[in-house]
Structure formats: structure tokens, C-alpha cells
Amino acid sequence: MSFxxxxxxxxxxxxxxxxxxxATCLGGPALRADSSVALGSAxxxxxxxxTQDSGKNGTAASYGSPVTDDRRLFKLRWRLPxxxxxxxxxxxxxxxxxxxxxxxxxxxxxxxxxxPMNAEGLSALxxxxxxxxxxxxxxxxxxxxxxxxxxxxxxxxxxxSPDGAPRMPGVLLEGNLAGxxxxxxxxxxxxxxxxxAARVYGRPIMWFVAPDATFQPNELDLDPRTEVAGMWVTGxxxxxxxxxxxxxxxxxxxxMAGWDNEGAFLDNQVVKTxxxxxxxxxxxxxxxxxxxxxxxxxxxxxxxxxxxxxxxxASELNAGTDGYQARYFDRLYAIERxxxxxxxxxxxxxxxxxxxxxxxLRAGGGFAELFTAFVEARDQFPMDPVRGANxxxxxxxxxxxxxxxxxxxxxxxAGISDYLHPNLLGPGFVVxxxxxxxLVANVLHVVGRAWRAHLAAGDSPDDYIVNEGTTLGIEVxxxxx
Numbered sequence: 001m002s003f004x005x006x007x008x009x010x011x012x013x014x015x016x017x018x019x020x021x022x023a024t025c026l027g028g029p030a031l032r033a034d035s036s037v038a039l040g041s042a043x044x045x046x047x048x049x050x051t052q053d054s055g056k057n058g059t060a061a062s063y064g065s066p067v068t069d070d071r072r073l074f075k076l077r078w079r080l081p082x083x084x085x086x087x088x089x090x091x092x093x094x095x096x097x098x099x100x101x102x103x104x105x106x107x108x109x110x111x112x113x114x115x116p117m118n119a120e121g122l123s124a125l126x127x128x129x130x131x132x133x134x135x136x137x138x139x140x141x142x143x144x145x146x147x148x149x150x151x152x153x154x155x156x157x158x159x160x161s162p163d164g165a166p167r168m169p170g171v172l173l174e175g176n177l178a179g180x181x182x183x184x185x186x187x188x189x190x191x192x193x194x195x196x197a198a199r200v201y202g203r204p205i206m207w208f209v210a211p212d213a214t215f216q217p218n219e220l221d222l223d224p225r226t227e228v229a230g231m232w233v234t235g236x237x238x239x240x241x242x243x244x245x246x247x248x249x250x251x252x253x254x255x256m257a258g259w260d261n262e263g264a265f266l267d268n269q270v271v272k273t274x275x276x277x278x279x280x281x282x283x284x285x286x287x288x289x290x291x292x293x294x295x296x297x298x299x300x301x302x303x304x305x306x307x308x309x310x311x312x313x314a315s316e317l318n319a320g321t322d323g324y325q326a327r328y329f330d331r332l333y334a335i336e337r338x339x340x341x342x343x344x345x346x347x348x349x350x351x352x353x354x355x356x357x358x359x360x361l362r363a364g365g366g367f368a369e370l371f372t373a374f375v376e377a378r379d380q381f382p383m384d385p386v387r388g389a390n391x392x393x394x395x396x397x398x399x400x401x402x403x404x405x406x407x408x409x410x411x412x413x414a415g416i417s418d419y420l421h422p423n424l425l426g427p428g429f430v431v432x433x434x435x436x437x438x439l440v441a442n443v444l445h446v447v448g449r450a451w452r453a454h455l456a457a458g459d460s461p462d463d464y465i466v467n468e469g470t471t472l473g474i475e476v477x478x479x480x481x
Contacts, residue, residue, distance in 0.1 A: 035342070036325055037380050037388035038352040041415035041428065043342020044391050048412040049430045049453055050097060050163050051331045052395070054146075060161035061128040061144035063434065063447050063475050074131055076478040081115030081124030083471070098164020118166040120190075126167040127476075134174065137217045141172035149183055149199050150237050153278040153297040153318070154256045156327035160187035160195065162335050178226045179206040179214025187334065193242035194337070197329065201235025201260075233262045237280075239329050244286070245338050245347045252286025254349050256328055272303035282324045287349035293323025308368040319357040326358065326380070355383040373398040379416075392416035393428075404438035427456035427464045436475075445475045 035043060053063070062077030083099050084106060099113035106112050115124045128146070132139035141147065144167050149155035160170040168188040175181055180202040187195035206214055206229035213223045240255040262276035278297040284290055299316035318326045328348075332341070339345040358380035366372035375396045382388035397410030415428030430453040436445045452468040 035340070035391075036351050036353050037356045037382040037390065038354055039340070039342050039391075040389035041342075041391040041417060043340065044393065044414035045428050045430060045453060045455065046341045047332060048393060048395075048414040048428070049432075049451070050335075051157075052397075052410045052412060052430070052432050053163075054157045054159075054331050059128045059144040059146045059159050060163050060165065060167055061126060062477070063436075063445075063449075063473070072130075072479040073133060074478070074480040076127055076129050076476070078127035078476045079473060081117075083113040083115075085111050085113050116164070116166045118168070123161075123166040123168065126161070126169055132174070135176060135218075137176060139172070139174040141170070143167070143169055145170040145172045145185065145187070147172050147174075147183070147185055149185070149197055149239070150201070150235060150258070150260050151262075151276055151278050151297065151299060151316075153260075153295075153316075153327060154237050154258050154280055155185070155197050155239050155329045157331045158185070158187070158195070158197075158329050158333060159331060160334055162332050165335050168334070176218045177214060178216040178218045178223070178230060179203050179211075181218065191243070193240075195239070195241050195329065195333070197237070197239035199235055199237040201233055203230040203233055205229045205232050227266075227268065230267065231264050233260075233264055235260045241329075241333075241337060244284070244349045246286040246349050247347060248286060248350070252284060252349050254282075254284040254287075254328070256280055256282045270304070270306050272301060274301040275299070276301070280324070282320075282328055282353070284323075284349050287347070287351075291323040293321045293325075293353060293355075295320030295324040295326060297326065309365070310367075311365045312363070314360070314362045316360045317357070318359070320355060322355045323353050324355070325353045352387070354387040356380050356388070357383065370402055371398070371400040390417055392419070392422075399434075401436075404442065405436070406438075407433070407435040409433045421461075423461040425454070426461040427454050429454040438477075443476065443478060445477050446472075447475050448472050 035047065062079055098116050100116065102112045102114050104112045117123045126143045128144040129142045130139065144159065144161045146157065146159040147155070148157050161167040169190060170185070170187045171189060172183065172185045174183045182198065182200040184198045185196065186192050206226065209229040210225040213226050213229065216223060216226065237258045237260065238256070240253070242253050243251045244254045246252045258278050258280035260276060260278040262274050264274050266273040276299050281292055281294045283292040295318060297316055297318045299314065302313040304311045320326060336348045338347060340348045340351050343351060358378065360376070360378040362374065362376040364372065364374035377392070377394045379390050379392035381390045391414065393412055393414040393416065395410065395412045397408065399408030400406055409431065411431040413422065413424055413429050416422045430451065432449065432451045434447065434449045436447045438445050448470065450470040452466065454464040455467055457463045457465045
């Protein structure tokens with residue numbers, strides 16, 4: 001039940017600049033969509049525009065959660081796959097990319113676009129269905145899935161149906177006990193080789209010190225022995241695309257495997273203090289870099305959640321050899337496995353992966369699942385400057401949902417290569433806003449959206465073209481418990 005109305009592309013600056021200033025003060029949702037340093041800033045704006053929903057647990061099957069803190073035991077979201085579009089639509093169109101024109105008659109200056117479908121022609125009917133919660137006793141996702149695995153150094157906010165791609169029928173199973181747990185994800189049940197991932201983890205100290213507590217639900221924190229005996233968590237993760245498209249071969253194999261260890265000095269429902277180290281390997285049998293690369297990801301996570309307030313802080317460094325790329329299976333992998341953004345259509349397996357190092361810093365907070373705010377900064381640097389360039393991005397924003405009304409604003413400045421002169425509001429800037437009103441017992445949401453993107457149009461930071469538009473739609477949104 002989704003009708004969109006996308007309007008005009010203009011050169012003048014409007015209220016979006018003010019929206020960025022407001023968002024900068026509030027903080028914003030995390031944005032994680034990595035690319036090889038061999039690409040520099042190429043494709044950075046497109047990635048930013050198509051991944052801003054990831055901070056709100058969004059998928060291509062819906063507009064995403066009204067707020068970032070999306071803790072519900074049952075979720076069903078779905079939108080109809082059509083968009084009524086006006087304007088020429090230059091470059092980045094965050095909410096209608098990949099749609100194609102239909103022959104249905106519309107008023108002058110508009111066109112009815114349809115979401116892409118797969119060969120079976122039913123992909124647009126696939127919703128996102130989730131039962132249970134991540135990191136709790138159990139979770140099941142069906143249809144359009146969206147997940148990170150472990151510390152997200154291998155599989156980071158992957159979705160099987162990014163905006164602009166046909167929706168795929170995937171499945172995610174997750175189970176967590178006090179002493180052991182695991183995840184299994186398949187991106188497309190009809191083409192399982194295209195993406196599959198799994199992780200198994202355990203708390204070895206607990207196995208010997210308190211073996212009877214191993215099979216308790218991990219979120220209850222009823223047994224005081226689990227606090228001490230569960231301090232060390234170790235796990236193994238694997239992810240594979242056994243049919244990765246390649247320009248030089250019909251298909252190739254790309255895989256990642258990792259061993260993660262964390263020290264959970266405090267890990268309960270109120271406070272968390274966690275340090276971790278992931279050691280990963282990435283290999284491919286086709287493409288530009290067929291060597292096996294290795295990388296390391298040390299990180300720190302802090303959380304405090306009490307009397308309705310929740311605060312999170314996370315930081316991570318990473319470094320890798322030739323052939324390694326952090327978070328290879330990311331938010332846009334289902335699109336970039338065929339054609340990486342910023343490469344003119346080169347499959348991701350063919351993109352060079354020179355040795356590099358990088359960082360991620362993220363802070364966020366929320367209140368009573370009604371209001372959330374985040375800010376994230378990240379960058380990746382080549383070990384050899386001749387083989388690539390850094391492309392920092394900073395994302396800020398906030399979202400709220402009070403009673404039957406909600407809204408969100410998210411802004412990203414991508415393609416920052418000079419920290420002393422970041423060219424804020426210049427090329428690589430994209431901001432999106434959303435407002436929603438719940439109707440019919442909170443089941444139908446009227447959703448209005450708008451975006452503004454600054455597309456590079458020359459060598460000067462002052463030379464850019466503005467692409468902006470608005471959408472209006474209705475979302476089916478069933479949340480319980």
C-alpha cells in the first residue's frame with residue numbers, strides 16, 4: 001500500500017541545510033556500508049543514500065522501524081511495490097532506486113514506477129517477518145532479512161533485498177543460551193549458494209565451572225554464576241558466496257572465516273563493558289585479488305540501560321593485508337556482488353583489495369523506545385597511498401515515535417579525504433527525513449519522506465548538483481509485545 005510522489009531537482013539550498021545542523025546536534029544512526037580503499041570516494045554518495053535506513057533496522061520490504069531501538073517479539077512489515085514519481089531524478093534517489101517505469105497512465109509530469117521483480121514475478125509480495133529478538137533466547141526472520149553476525153566484522157547489517165533489488169525469500173535462525181549459541185542465515189532459499197553464513201559461539205569457563213547453567217536462557221541473568229563464568233566468549237564465523245559473478249569467469253567463490261574472542265567484564269540487562277578481538281580471513285577463487293588476506297578487529301562496547309534511558313558507545317580499529325576487506329558482506333552486498341557502486345559495473349569480487357587500516361566510532365542514546373539519537377564516524381586508509389585513497393564519512397541523525405506520530409532525520413557527509421577541510425554540505429552530502437502518522441490501531445502508517453543529495457559536478461568542492469525529492473506512502477506495520 002505504498003504510493004510515492006517524488007518531486008523536482010533544483011540548484012538552490014533549502015531547509016535541508018538547517019536539518020543537517022539540527023541532526024548534528026542530536027547525533028544519528030550508524031551507517032555501515034564498506035568499500036575497498038581502491039575505490040576512494042567513488043560510489044560513496046550512492047552507498048550513503050541507500051544505507052541510511054540501516055540504522056533503523058530498515059529493509060527493502062518496509063520503511064524501517066520508526067525508531068532505532070526496535071525491541072518487539074513479533075514484527076511484520078510490508079509495502080506495495082509501486083512509486084508515483086515526478087521530476088527527472090538525477091543520480092541518487094534513496095527511496096526509489098532500481099524501480100522501472102510502467103505503462104500505466106499518470107498525470108502529466110509523473111510516472112508510475114514498479115519495484116524490480118525476480119523471474120517468478122512474486123518477489124514484491126515478500127514482507128519482512130520476525131519472531132523473537134536478536135541476542136535473546138531465539139529469533140526467526142523470514143522473507144526479507146536483515147542482520148549482523150557476531151561483532152559485524154564479516155557480516156555487517158546484511159540484507160538480502162537492498163533498495164533497488166528484487167526482494168528475496170531468505171531465512172535467519174538464531175538461538176542463544178547462557179553458555180552457547182549460534183546463527184544461520186541464507187539470503188535466498190531459491191539460490192542458496194549466493195549467500196550463506198553461520199556462527200557458533202560459547203563460554204568455555206561456564207562449561208566447566210557451572211555446566212548446569214549453560215542451557216539457561218541468556219537474557220534472564222538469574223544465576224549469579226553466569227556473570228563471572230560467562231566472561232570469556234569465543235566463536236567461529238563463516239560466510240560464503242559460492243556463485244559470485246566475475247567479469248573473467250562465469251562465477252567464482254568468495255568466502256570469509258573468522259575467530260572472535262571477547263571479554264565481557266560486565267554483561268547484563270543494565271550495564272555492559274565488553275572488549276573483543278576478531279581475526280578473519282578472506283579468500284576468492286576469481287577476480288582481481290585471488291590471494292587470501294587476513295585482518296584483525298579489536299574493539300570496545302559499552303552500554304547502560306536503566307529507568308528508560310539507554311546509552312551505547314562503540315569503537316573499533318581494523319587492519320588487513322592485501323586481499324582482505326573488512327565487512328565484505330555488508331548492507332549492499334546483494335547489489336554489489338553483481339556491480340559495485342562507483343566502478344561502472346565491475347562485480348565486487350573483481351575490485352582490488354589492497355592492504356588497509358581503518359576505524360569506526362559510534363555513540364548513541366535513547367529513551368523508553370520513543371526517542372533515539374546516534375552519531376558515527378568511520379574511515380579506511382590504504383597502507384600504500386598509491387593503491388587507493390581514504391573516504392571518511394560522518395553520519396548523524398535522530399528518530400522519535402510518540403503515541404501515533406513519529407519522525408526521523410539522517411544526514412551523511414561522505415567522501416571526506418581532507419580532515420582539515422571536510423567540505424561539509426559539499427559534494428557527497430545526503431540528508432533524508434521522514435515523518436509518519438499511525439492509523440487504524442497502529443497498523444497502517446502514513447509515511448512522508450524527503451531527501452536532498454549533493455552530486456559532484458566538477459573539481460571544486462563548490463561545484464555540485466542538487467538532487468532532491470519527496471515521497472508519500474502507506475506502510476503495513478504489525479508489532480506486538
